[in-house]
Amino acid sequence: MSGQSLLAPGHLSPPRAVPGTIVRPEYVGKAAPTPYTGPEIQDAETIERMRIAGGIAARAMAEAAKIIAPGVTTDELDEVAHTYMCDHGAYPSTLGYRGFPKSLCTSLNEVICHGIPDSTVLRDGDIINLDVTAYIGGVHGDNNATYLVGDVDEESRLLVERTRESLNRAIKAVRPGRQINIIGRVIESYAKRFGYGVVRDFTGHGINSSFHSGLIVPHYDSPQATTVIQPGMTFTIEPMLTLGSYEYDMWDDGWTVVTKDRRRTAQFEHTLVVTDTGTEILTLP
Secondary structure: OOOOOOOOOOOOOOOOOOOOHHHHHHOOOOOOOOOOOOOOOOOOOHHHHHHHHHHHHHHHHHHHHOOOOOOOOOHHHHHHHHHHHHHHOOEEEOHHHHOOOOOOOEEEOOEEEEEOOOOOOOOOOOOOEEEEEEEEEOOEEEEEEEOOOOOOHHHHHHHHOOOOHHHHHHHHHOOOOOEHHHHHHHHHHHHHOOOOEEEOOOOEEEEOOOOOOEEEEEEOOOOOOOOEEEEEEOEEEEEEEOOOOEEEEEEEOOOEEEEEEOEEEOOOOEEEEEOOOOOOEEOOO
């Protein structure tokens, strides 16, 4: 593994402005979102709006990824994704969600999830996860991916490659009539081949007009995850695999989650809709 020093919080710039013409999610300006009470199964019209939101989120992430290189700050990545979403009429879903101050999450190296973009400079050999969600048409589209920064060591590169593969395998396992724990069973069994940890306390989730609907999608084989998968359900799968322990610490900012042993971690995510025979990925560029 890379011998680079561990991360520390950088300087946080002010939240970016969103044009007043762009519709905000209901939780903006509130301490927490209103609990979702609607269905997990969405109608065709809602799913079509989610395709639009998901496409914008995917393209915003791709635009930010284009500038990933040693010397770039995570705040610069935030600026690119924020501008893309606003230019396409979408609100960056993370901005103001439970007080989160930025328009995407940037999780470097030992950060499992929810890293806040700031003045931190990317270094040669880093790995970084971008997590981008767009809100438009009254619905959200949520995706993330982990990228290599410059010349990355083999152990980290394989972690990233295999985490992406775990997501692909989980997506293929989704079928109507199966319990949702099939997702975690597939991910965990694959991760165990390589001795990776599988993060438990941060999961996939239902998504629609609500950023997080209340449906939980574990990435390990949870006996409690007995919800039966049905056509029209919309949710994310977003495995987080670690080189060591899945246990974690949280920074004082209340968001940044790091592996307890400070070893590296990777994550990939798509928003999906369940079809009659499998799934459709809604977060494609």
